[in-house]
Amino acid sequence: MTFSLRSRALAAIVSVCSIAVLATGCGTGNTGIDTSEASTNQIITANITEPSNGLLSGNTSDMSGWKIVSQLYDGLVTFDTKGNEELVQAKSITPNTDASGYTIKLKPSLKFSNGEKITASTYARSWSFAANAANGQVGASIFEDIKGYDDLQDANGDKNAQLSGLDVVDDSTLKVTLKEPNSAFAYKLGDIAFLPVPSQALKDPKTYGLKPVGNGPYKLKEWKSGEEIVLERDKNYKGPRKVKNAGIDFKVYQSLDAAYSDLLAGNLDTLDSIPTSALKTYRDEKNITAISKDGPSFSDLTIPQNLKHFQGKEGVLRRRAIAHALDRESIAKAIFDGTVTPAADFLAPVIKGYDPKLGADALSYNKDKAKKLWSQADAISPWDGTFRIAYSADGTDKEWVEAAANSLGNVLDIKAESYPFATSKELRSAIQDRTIGAAFKSGMSSDYPHPEGYLVQAYDSASADGKGLNNGDYKSARFDALINQAAKQTDLDKAIGIYQESEKVLIEDLPVIPLWYTNVTAACAKGVHVDYNYMGVPEYNTVTK
Template sequence: MKQRRLIAAGALFAAGALALSACSSDSGGDSGDSADSNASVTIYNTKPENPLIPGNTNEVGGGNILDAIFRGLVDYDPDTAAPEMSMAESIESDDNITWTVKLKADQTFQDGTPVDADSFIDAWNWTAYGPNAALNNYFFASFKGYDEMNPVDPDDDGPKKADEPEAKELSGLKKVSDTEFTVELANAQSFFPTMVGYTAFYPLPDSFFDDPEAYGKKPIANGPFQVTSGDGDTGFTLTAWSGYKGEDKPQIAEAVFKTYTSDSAGYNDVLAGNLDFMNQVPAAALVDNQYQTDRADHFVNKAVGVIQTMTLPQYSDNFKDDPNIGKALSLAIDRDTITKTVFNGGRTPATGWVSPIVDGYKAGACGEFCTYDPAKAKEYLAKSNFKGPFSFSYNADGQGNKEAAEAICNSIKNALDVECNAKAYVDFATLRADVNSDKMDNLFRTGWQMDYPHIQNFLEPLYATGAGSNDGRWSNTEFDDLIKKANAAEGEEAYADYQAAEALIATDMAVVPLWYQAQQSVWSDRLSNVKVTPKSTLDLVSVTAS
């Protein structure tokens, strides 16, 4: 096989993939004042669930910080999400199984220590080592030696404990020199070079291993910004790092991520000039496109790689081994009405589990079950073992979550004649703590912001057996086998297998698709050259402020 180099993402945005209710403004909005290289920009954020450790961060509150302060082997173009070389000089393979990674020379962390092969190998081994219980552990499941580091728990949460791992290092990782290492996978994986820009694959300095707890409070990274102060409760202050050698150098001196527990409070701060950027306006501001009036010439409305879903925990006796419940609930949700009334058409009803903006997307994976049909919904509920009452948990600090949760429950009530109540968690971190501890006994809000632009990222990390973000603990061996087959293939062949795997999720409907997300962001008069990335984040490299 011809050697493979890092591949572009292809036609990431399909024309007409998402129909938006309003035209986007020019994302380069001009404040009319000259840019100030010493400027500080304030940004809306939610409380990180955990300390700022890449291998243990899989949610946006912490991810927003880590993506600003770290750089991985590759980074993603802020316009197209196409992967581009960052710390890596090249990533090559003859067979999609063994990959040779060559690093750029003379790269350092913010403490002056080198970013070398050991920085990646040691970081990846820490995340892959089962006893560390890192949330991003699963991203290394395709690496040779993963099973030896992650023995199977004989009874999950029962009294028996898993055996001690046979190994503490991935046998598939081999150092060649300070600037070169090889990765051997257990199975062929054509998208490996696209995947390794994700948070789980960031390098770590020696100081992390000396004291992981202290490191998580104020991490030392290798990207264009560094953490100078702050905590999850109030927010973090990042300053531009003068020692950064990458080409993507920021034009601002400081980025302050402010923690909010209320989206309306954040929006009011933007209007009052106390906050510079809010990635998603509240649902109330979508009515009649009020945000476009409030922030004329300082908004954007664009499709992003985000989907919202509702999960039925399969470990709960209410939902275990009963596909009829999920089908009944999905048929009972009037997506068309909710997206129009709650989001003013700023969301598109989902027909599957993969975002339309990535190659390989195929409409209709959900089949009949994503169509509102109260009569059929009642038929499935009658066949189910659990007939309610239902509750739907959501995090109150997320934009539009309260209104959406109440609308979903009202739709379920009206269609099924059962009780359904929206249950608020104070913030995303608190909700995720219960989700990750398998403490949910009813419906809960889930969503996915793509880590990298590939159809696999919307499927395997979320629905493969034992996957780190498989919040409902759904399992289907046929799905797992199709994913492995797709991972080894390329192009149309791979897409067909991914699509076949996606269709299998509808057999149990353990996760109900709700809507694909477009993003409505606003910013202050101070900002210019504003870009909202396909991952729905503010591009901190291009933005300027007066």
Template sequence: MKFNSVEHHSNEADGTGRIHGFAPLSRRGFLGGVAGVGVLSLLGGCSNGAGGTGSTGAASDESSGSILAYYISNPTAIDPYNCQETMGSQVVSQLFDGLMIYDFQNDELVCTACESYEMNDDATVFTFHLREGMTFHNGDTVDAQSFKRAFERIVDPSTNDSPSAISYHLEPVQGYDELLSGDADELSGVTCPDELTLVISLKYSYADFPYVLTHPALVPVPQAALDDPASYLLAPIGNGPFQMEGQWEDGQMISVRKFDDYYGTPSSIDGVDFSIRRDVGSAYMEFQAGTLDFCQVPNAQYEDATQQYGISNDGYTATPGNQVLNGSELSTYYLIINNTQPPFDDVNLRRAVSLAINREAICETVFNGNRTPADGFVAPMVDGYQEGSWEYCKYDPDQAREILDQYYPADADGNRGITLQLSYDLNGDHADIMDVVMSSLNEVGIQVTADTGEWANIVARVHDLDYQFCRMGWSADYPTLDNFLYPLFCSSSPDDASGYKNDEVDAAIAEARATVDHDERIAKFQAVDKMIGEDCPVVPLFYYQHNYVVAERVDELYLSPGIIPSLDAVKMG
């Protein structure tokens, strides 16, 4: 998971039968695959695969002209060991191939570095069969041991001076707790019967575990990652369609170039220059001047950009004249509520607060329509999303007043005796969003005081349950109902920062996670989702959307809902 530190990603101050694939494709070519998790039972199969007007974009000094100039803000890391946010993930995903990717267009898992996998009867053991002939950028062989090495490197607290921020992805694996605590020197649940077979054994049933392996950090690493970690930090050696050219120039540039010995179809472009800029405003000016091919659009200029460059036909694929990407993402902006203390220990108040907030006004006035009002916590691009799943996640001030009149009647002066404290930081657009929230609540007789401060301090208080309600963002690591529901609403999860506890919900989540049949698992999670919605433990406000623009000289560029671009499949004139 990712608790978002800003309203949008880091540039605003912030997972029947074995099917073998032999014909190598580009990773975008995987999107035409046909075998997905929808038919998983005891065995898991994989589809074939390996691997406007205005600005015309950046000119290249290479003869082919196919170097893409791609805007990012400075990443936290480009070493998979600590790949924890969207900027770093966009780079890491070009340098590395993991075991799986998720095909959003066909709603299915697809194999990349493995050609097939199997799952046992109770979803506790997964066996992956790797492709032959894969090499790292330095010529080393990609084998099962390279995945075990990578996973242990992430969990082992002695790997680097500071522990990995993303080791929690591997928490289900047997031996995780022992390695993390320093009581073991290997991840016992990851074994390598031979060079091309990787077996992962879990502590509990978790049928969605293959989705976990779609995370950009869960990729193989060569021995060089252990031998020279300092160099690897700045110039990681991967197995993907691009390799590093030089080192990461902190705050300036990350350059990658086509890897000629890639096991799949070679990249259709020669390389990518990830141009690091401090803020989206200056980056957008460079895009308009023609020095960038890809950029985020400032919120205030979104409407003008759509008129100048045209909107993508599907929200995710940019083509000339349809260059603004505005598809839904795997992220939800919400108000987290302390369910453990008065007055928010009362479900009736939580329901009334949710009904009172004008989500449409936030999306239209703050974001010029580039957000979607939330009707539940799960984002629309997730398999199993149900429209209107949370009954009280809508704007109905009259129903809010009815609930409040019953449980918190107003006195002669209209005072209901409710004063709430709303915590938030002043980065990005949060103040404007919270102004709408407070105004909406005032309209139904709820007084709200602002509690502003530094984001790091607010987050610490939230995890200590020292707050009433607070703005928050959730970005899913994998496109599953589980990744939206288990972390925040299962009382045994370390991310349950609302203090929400419902024993029936806990049991239902555990049952859903252990269900092997895909459709049955989805149905069980959908039922859990509705149960949680009845309790209103948090107040979803809106779903995030892309707000990026691509230069006219780029014939085609795809950016997934998970903000992972298919840069090896970019087409440039």
């Protein structure tokens, strides 16, 4: 996701662009992709962890689910590597004069793989279902710009209630009325929650999530929980993505180390992330092709607002102390071998608006400052207990979590320790249920290349309380007001300036401690060709061997 956003106001999107290969990646260095029959008949094997939820776009909260859902569905738009929006199912997306409303025109003859037509009504029903709190979708808050969203936030309300800001003019025309002007809305349409789903999904979402019916280049063939998720090429797919293989066999691993071992043994074609234990050596392995490139991933240490000793003024002081007590530079070098860069703001270097000076002082490693701030917090309420950092044993976080706990314990003279969960699914459930009772790593790699994708989704009050990705439940009227002000700016450069002001509020409050930006570190077997998309994820439909 190497983006540089367009430095002008969003205009009507009228050209029809196909999805191109978005980045050079793992492979033999040839520029062409093998389109032989031998290649298109091959099943590609790839790694994954068990998705936290079913495969329903509005309820997708983790990268594992994103990988699958993004192959099963096409949406209105996607993005190229420069952050330019490309139309997929949309023929045009036209804002009104102040970006308080949009007219979306669909391409003709759109269908799901079961033959059900995709019309403006399909999109209106899908979005309303996902936005409605009664349906309990984790992606609900992405729709909060649309008029009528607030009326659907009763968890005990009518599950079939619709967003009043959606007007179906005819089968190919959907008019969207926003609560307030938002020039970023056309970008937000690239978020996975905006994907269309068939009518059966709304009748029985839980069952549907296990056997989804999409409109993308692949269909779900089989899901063996804890073992594999197998996708097969949809031979009737008419969309713009060209499929160069017969399907993807996503193998579920309990750890990246196990997946990496399979890659080295020739039992896996592509691995999207290298375990920390191999970062120093994977580039030297002879039977794989290694890759390291800039990516869009921002990681942080989230400390829930309801955690004991982390509320009010005391909480702010302790968060600031932790920011100074965490030796992120040493962790980046010793554990990640330079494949991560300590974060200086709440975006990512590839997103316009990124400012490395923003958090330089607040995030610097300074033991004296850390001890002083912690002592000031103790004057309000003496510290007791253990500071815990949660992580999943099937992921890659154990080493850095233990290093971070050691750093905090030594500097602040407190008991700090790691808090492992067996699987990422269990960890995610504890975070979503607000039962975790500990700090945990979170982060952003937005579905759409705009500062709003990082800031609103993770810190706006509307995204708290399980309605979005504000997993620490941070709420700030100052921050919300600046975000709302930025949304009204039709000049992107002016909007960026206000987004940066909102980041200054985050630096003061530190609802999360920015950790680092992560490079795309991946590998594939020799003879396998992999390209990477704007999210830094393999472009699975173009993988060949």
